[in-house]
Amino acid sequence: MTIPPDLYGRRSRDRFVLAASALFTGVQKLRSLRPPALPPVRPVDRSMRLTVTSVVPVAEDVVALTLAAPDDRVLPAWQPGCHLDLHLPSGRRRQYSLCGDPSDRRTYRIAVRRLPDGGGGSLEIHNAISEGDTLKVQGPRNAFPFISRDRYLFIAGGIGITPILPMVKAAHKAAADWHLIYTGRSRATLPFLDDLAGLPESRITIRTDDEHGVPDCADLLTRATPGTAVHVCGPAPMIDGIRAAFPPAATLHYERFAPAPVTDGKPFEVELASSGRVLQIPPARSALDVIKEEKPDVAYSCRQGFCGTCKTRVLSGEVDQRAPSDPPGDDTMLICVSRATQGRLTLDL
Ligand code: FES
Incomplete structure (x- = not known):
C-alpha cells in the first residue's frame, strides 16, 4: 500500500496510517501464499464381495440369505431400516432390507419373496443362488430411517x-x-x-x-x-x-415394495440416442417401464426414485423432475419416476 503525500507533498508519519499500511501489506503477502494443491477426490467404491453362507426357507415362497465376508472380517455397521444392493450374476441389481441383528458385525441377513411376475430378480435368487456363491454387494444404505420416539x-x-x-x-x-x-x-x-x-x-x-x-x-x-x-x-x-x-x-x-402409480402423467416421447429409436410413453407408465421392453438390460432397482440406479443423461428436451434427489437444472433424470414436461427427450441410452 502506498501512502499518499499530504497537501504539502510530505509523507504522512501518522502512526495509525503506518499501522494500517503494515497490516494491509501483511494480508497481501498471506493471500499470495497459495495452499499446496490437493490430490483429486476419487469416488469411494463401497462394494464388497460376500459369500452366501446359508439359504433357508422362512415362509411360503420366502428364503432368508446370510452373507459374510470370505475372510470373516467385520462388516460395515448398519441401523434398522438399512438395505443392501445385490448385484446378481445376470447383471440385475436389487435392493433388500437388512433383517438380522445390527450388533452382529460379521453377517448380514436378508429375505426374498419369490415374485413370479416381478422383474426376475427374486426368481434368480430363488432358483440360481445357493450356499457358497459369491455376490457383489453395495451398502448398507438407509432410505427408511428409524425415527427415535417414545x-x-x-x-x-x-x-x-x-x-x-x-x-x-x-x-x-x-x-x-x-x-x-x-x-x-x-x-x-x-x-x-x-x-x-x-x-x-x-x-x-x-x-x-x-x-x-x-x-x-x-x-x-x-x-x-x-x-x-x-x-x-x-x-x-x-x-x-x-x-x-x-x-x-x-x-x-x-x-x-413397488412403485406408486403415476399421477398427473402426460404422454411424451423418448428417443434412445444409441439406436435413434423413438418410444411413446403413455400417461400412466414410467419411461423406465417402456424402455425396459426395448432394452431389457437397462439398470434399475427401486423404481421409486430414491436409489439413483436408473439415473440417465438427458441430451435434449425438458425434464419434469419428480424425484426428490433430482436437482433441478441437472442434465440427468431418474427414468423410473421423472418425465418430460412435453414433447420428446433424447436420452443417452
Ligand atoms: S430405479 Fe431407483 S431411482 Fe430409479
Missing part, C-alpha cells in the same frame, strides 16, 4: 417385515412403548414369526386375511395416537390406504 406403531405387510423387524427389536431394547401389526394372506406366508416369539405377545397383533379378512386401513391405525411414530412397510395398496386414512397428529414413515 411410542411406535409398526405395520408390516408380509415380506414388509424385513425392515420393520430390526426396528421392533430396537424399540423394545430402548424400552419404548410399541406395537406391531403384522398382516398377510395366512400365517404360512409370514416370515420370521419365530423371531417375534421372544417379544411380548401383548405388543404383537398377527392379522391374516384367511382368519380375519382383508384389513381396513383405518382399523390398522387405531393405535396411531398423537405423538406416535408409525413405520409401515408393505404392498403399495396397503401404503396408499394407510396414507389416505392417516391421522394428522401422528407421524408416518413408510417404505413401498
